[in-house]
Amino acid sequence: MTEFHDRHGISVDSRLIAFIEDKALPGTGLDPDRFWNSFAGLLGTFAPENAALLAKREELQARIDAWHRDREGQAHDAAAYQAFLREIGYLVPEPAPFAVGTANVDPEIATMAGPQLVVPALNARFALNAANARWGSLYDALYGTDALDAPPARPGGYDPERGAAVIARAKAFLDEAVPLASGSWADWQGGQLTLADPSQWAGSRPGGILLRHNGLHIELVIDPASAIGKTDPAGIADVILEAALTTIIDLEDSVAAVDGEDKVLGYTNWLGLMRGDLVESFAKGGKTVTRAMEADREWTAPDGTAFALHGRSVMFVRNVGHLMTTPMIKLPNGAEAPEGLCDAVITSLCSLHDLKGLGGLRNSRAGSIYIVKPKQHGPEECGFTNRLFDAVEDLLGLARHTIKVGVMDEERRTSANLAACIEAVKDRIVFINTGFLDRTGDEIHTSMRAGPMIPKGEMKTSDWIASYEDRNVRIGLACGLSGKAQIGKGMWAMPDLMKAMLEAKIGHPKSGANTAWVPSPTAATLHALHYHAVDVFARQREIAGEAVPSLDRLLNIPVATGRNWSEAEIARELDNNCQGILGYVVRWIDQGVGCSKVPDIDDVGLMEDRATLRISSQALANWLLHGVCTGAQVDAALARMAAKVDAQNAGDPLYEKLTPDGIAYQAARALVFEGVTQPSGYTEPLLHKYRLEKKAAA
Numbered sequence: 001m002t003e004f005h006d007r008h009g010i011s012v013d014s015r016l017i018a019f020i021e022d023k024a025l026p027g028t029g030l031d032p033d034r035f036w037n038s039f040a041g042l043l044g045t046f047a048p049e050n051a052a053l054l055a056k057r058e059e060l061q062a063r064i065d066a067w068h069r070d071r072e073g074q075a076h077d078a079a080a081y082q083a084f085l086r087e088i089g090y091l092v093p094e095p096a097p098f099a100v101g102t103a104n105v106d107p108e109i110a111t112m113a114g115p116q117l118v119v120p121a122l123n124a125r126f127a128l129n130a131a132n133a134r135w136g137s138l139y140d141a142l143y144g145t146d147a148l149d150a151p152p153a154r155p156g157g158y159d160p161e162r163g164a165a166v167i168a169r170a171k172a173f174l175d176e177a178v179p180l181a182s183g184s185w186a187d188w189q190g191g192q193l194t195l196a197d198p199s200q201w202a203g204s205r206p207g208g209i210l211l212r213h214n215g216l217h218i219e220l221v222i223d224p225a226s227a228i229g230k231t232d233p234a235g236i237a238d239v240i241l242e243a244a245l246t247t248i249i250d251l252e253d254s255v256a257a258v259d260g261e262d263k264v265l266g267y268t269n270w271l272g273l274m275r276g277d278l279v280e281s282f283a284k285g286g287k288t289v290t291r292a293m294e295a296d297r298e299w300t301a302p303d304g305t306a307f308a309l310h311g312r313s314v315m316f317v318r319n320v321g322h323l324m325t326t327p328m329i330k331l332p333n334g335a336e337a338p339e340g341l342c343d344a345v346i347t348s349l350c351s352l353h354d355l356k357g358l359g360g361l362r363n364s365r366a367g368s369i370y371i372v373k374p375k376q377h378g379p380e381e382c383g384f385t386n387r388l389f390d391a392v393e394d395l396l397g398l399a400r401h402t403i404k405v406g407v408m409d410e411e412r413r414t415s416a417n418l419a420a421c422i423e424a425v426k427d428r429i430v431f432i433n434t435g436f437l438d439r440t441g442d443e444i445h446t447s448m449r450a451g452p453m454i455p456k457g458e459m460k461t462s463d464w465i466a467s468y469e470d471r472n473v474r475i476g477l478a479c480g481l482s483g484k485a486q487i488g489k490g491m492w493a494m495p496d497l498m499k500a501m502l503e504a505k506i507g508h509p510k511s512g513a514n515t516a517w518v519p520s521p522t523a524a525t526l527h528a529l530h531y532h533a534v535d536v537f538a539r540q541r542e543i544a545g546e547a548v549p550s551l552d553r554l555l556n557i558p559v560a561t562g563r564n565w566s567e568a569e570i571a572r573e574l575d576n577n578c579q580g581i582l583g584y585v586v587r588w589i590d591q592g593v594g595c596s597k598v599p600d601i602d603d604v605g606l607m608e609d610r611a612t613l614r615i616s617s618q619a620l621a622n623w624l625l626h627g628v629c630t631g632a633q634v635d636a637a638l639a640r641m642a643a644k645v646d647a648q649n650a651g652d653p654l655y656e657k658l659t660p661d662g663i664a665y666q667a668a669r670a671l672v673f674e675g676v677t678q679p680s681g682y683t684e685p686l687l688h689k690y691r692l693e694k695k696a697a698a
Contacts, residue, residue, distance in 0.1 A: 002260060004330065007036040010043060010337070011330040013260030024271060024349050027358045030396070038395045039345055043329070043337055046388055050322055050338045053381055057680060060413075061446065063088050068449035076450070082555060085416075091551075092379060092417050099480030101427045102404065104366045108314040109430050110484050112215045113514035113536035114245035115524040117313065118491070120254040120595050121266035124280040125291060129521055131273060131312045132294045133244035135219070136525030138173070139228070140238075142166040147498035147526050163228065170239045177213040177532045190222075190234035203299035203307065210299050210309075214535050216528065217242040217309060219297075244524040246486070246515065247313035248406075249273060251343055252320045252374055253438075253610040254595030256588050258688045258695070260328035263342075270317055271350040276361025293361055314370070315363050316406060316431070317351075319343035321375030322384070324684050327692075340373075341388065347371065348392050348403055355402070369398075370430060372406035375438070377680070378413040379420035386425045406431030406486070409472050410438035410611075411680070412446045416554060418475045432481065433488035433517075434472045436465065441614035443558065444622050445681030451559035452626040455573050456619050459558060467553035473512045474548045482514075482540045489516040493606045495597060498526055509534035512543050519597075519607045570629055574637035576601050577616040581668045582638065582645045582658060584608045588687055589664040589694050590656050599648045601641075613671065613683045621675025634672055638665070663694045 003014040021032050067084055071077075085091040108114075117130040142148045143166045150165035171185040181194040193209065195201055202217060203210035209220040224235030251257060251266050272278025273293070281290045294311040301307055320343055325336035351369040353359055364370065373385050389403040405428050407414070407421055414421050422429055440459050447453075459465060469489075476487040489508040492501045501518075505527055508516035514536045518524045565573075579601040587593040597605040606612070623629045642658035642665065649655040658665045667690035671683055678685060 002327075008040040009332045010036075010040045012036075013264075013328040015260045015264045016328050019264045019267060020346070020349070023268070024346070024353075028349070028352045028356065028396075030349075030352075035349075035395070042345065042388075042391050042395060043331060043341055046341055046384075046391070047331060047335075047338050049384060050341065053322060053377075053384060054679070056380075057377055060088060060090050061680070064090070064446060065449045068447070068451075072449075076557065076559075078552060078555070082551070085555075090378075090413060090416075092420050095420050095423045097478070098423055098426060100422065100429055100484055102429055102484045103401070103427075104368050105404065105430055105484060106314050106364050106366045106368065108245040108310070109370070109486055111537075112245055113509065113531045114216060115243055115518045115527040115531075116486075116488060116515040117244045117247040117521070117524055118250055118254065118318075118517055119247065121249045121251045121269050121317070122255045122257060122262065122592075122594070124269050124272070124278060125282055127249055127269055127273060128278060128280055128291045128293060130244065130247040130249075131315060132291075133247070133521035133524050134242065134294070134311060134313045135240050135297070136243040136521055136528070138170050138239040138241050138525060139163075139166050141498075141522045141525040142169055145498040145522060145526070146496070147502055149499070158227070160231075163231075167228075167232065167236075173529060173532070174218070174239070178211045178218060188234045201302055203301050205299050208299075213532055216531060241525050241528045242309075243528040244313045244518075244521065246316065248316045248318050248372055250318045250595075251347070252318045256592040256594040256687070256691055258691045259326075262592070263326065263328055263339075267346050267350060270347055271353065273315055274350050274354040274363060275359030276363075277359055295361070310365070312361070312363075316370040316372050317347045318372040318374060318406075319347060321373070322381060323375065323679060323682055324688070344371070344388055344392050345395065348396055348398075352396060352398075355398075367402065368430075369403045370406065371403060372408065372431060372433075374408040375411060375680075375682070376407065376414055376421070377411045378417050379424045382407060382414075382421045382424035386428065389428065401428045404428050404430040406433065408433050408435055408438075409468075410435035411442045412439070415439065415468050415471070416551060418472065419479060422475070422479045422481075426479070429481070429485055431486045431488060432472060432476050433486070434469055434490055435611060436460070436490050437611035437615050439468060440465070441611065441618050441681050444615065444618040445678075447557045447559070448618075448622055448625065448676060448681075450557050451561065452563070452628045453619060453622050454558050454560045454563075455569075456577065456615060459615075462558045463553050463556045464558060467549040467556075469511065470549045471554060474543065474546055477512065477540055477544045478548070482537065482544070486515045487513050487540075489513040491517040491607060492519060492523060492527075493608075493612075494604060495519040495523060495607060496605050498523060502526060502529070506530045506533060509536045510539065512536065512540045514540070565628065570623075570633070571637070573623075574620070574629060574633060575641055577620050578634070578637040578668075578672075579641040579644055580608070580616045581613060581620075581671060582641050582665070583648065584613050585668040585671070585687070586645060586649070586656070586658055586664040589667050589690050591654055592691065592695075601644070603648065610683050610687070613687075614681055617671035617675045617683060618681040620672045621681075624672070625676055631673065635669075638669060638672075663690050663697070666690065 004011040119126040119130040153159040153162040174185040179196045202212040211218040219240035221238040223229040223237040226237040229235045229237035296308040296311040324339045326339040329337035583598040595609040598608040
């Protein structure tokens, strides 16, 4: 049984108390009793307002549902619809032109362009891998993936033919990014190095040459005695790219954190990252491997002065949104505390260790705390976050706007009012980011009563999504984010398909986005090539001032007007969604895995999290509501796909088969059949309910 103790009127899980009082508070100069008193006061102030904002979401949704219900069978009147959204306050007036005032931002966020990783906070190994992915071997990334247009490596050790192809591709990249004054890198024999642009030579050290292009560093490892270096005329043993400039340590969509035990694990890992002393040991290849955080990298500049480059990604922490409550803290009235309020206080407390230099390594040299705040609906909720962070700063004794915020543009009311949302946090914003999957899930739920939606695969080419992606960049630039904040793009979900990623994901920097999500450190290294191919800040200057795509396009509801699906089309869509739901949910409920590579219906491994689950469950709920399919058809698809998911997981010794009376199966079914009534179509309430049931049973 979980023990709870009173702290100034709030009842707190003993595990959280031990973490805060024994680990998080010592060294910060904060008195425990005063901390708990202030924390309890903050909850008392903000919890009622949090609840009121959630009630407003439901009120707006009910009015939108009624509007569509009253016009069932009529042609959609776009002008009347937009006027209605303004009348009810869903759309707010555009703010007067303004520029954000964010200050004290690390260059990796403000003035550099490069990949971004997102990893679950509950997995220390993944978190360390991501933190250390600031620097990645291009040779390894090309050799071990399908990114290289050459035959795969032959088994049985190092394949010199594959290696030669890797080296040729890497040197072709050097010719493009940091060309020599004459000749090719393939012919360089070492010795005197003369670049076409001498300013690109950034430094040197024994065994290393440091180059720079588009603000990113490239390290040449010189080791003629190594297995690779001895075959190279210049002794180049590797090409190291500056890759994952930033990482989001995630307490939200990629984790299964449902109680005090789970939350304390996530907070503990975040504290270790902020102190620089997080360590994880694990078995690999029959040996025990210990992973720790990389040190900074020491260099000597061309003028002889010593300098260091940051050795790790600059880390954000993603708090949960406004919706969920947590059983680890009970309010005086016995209700669970809003989880987002707890995250704001506790993750910021952990970050004090970085700001005060209490550990061996630093995250922010600019003296900031970086929090991504997801799933906010419109400027009123963003303003609430701004005031919450004011209160957290006061609680912790921090200067105003020390806590920076990243706003996920993944809800329709935020997309439609993006400039007003940015204005609400204009002095602390460091990040906006599009998220196709959650944004699509909210698109479906908001317009649930408008009619049956087009299939999931067609959403990517619908009119609203193109407008959404373009509006995000152009509004961000108009608000002055360039040079002060990140404008980000979404995840490449297929970690094994790196050739396809290289072909497709260059579209993100070309769009003017100065970061985009990747699923692994290897993908970060490869995606870094795109930021050498495209000068993102030059691209931002080119498109600054371009017209923002119209709101009419963004509000173009993706209903399948007059569409008649064949039985085969319906069955394929049902199977596709049911397989994805079951494949993800079974790991979430049974194993507590919030993000993993899940085989899709065609056995292609996809990185899945709650955002993918939201769109799949909402898509099926919408089709059920409008009679495109029946409940019996959905149940039949679930049964068929349960067998497929079982087969796909046959090699996992921890896997439990899906059965209709099993908790995971029941959770998957509930997500579909109760999808219409779930708040904003979110999956968290049902997932948490069934995961807690599973933990109790275990």
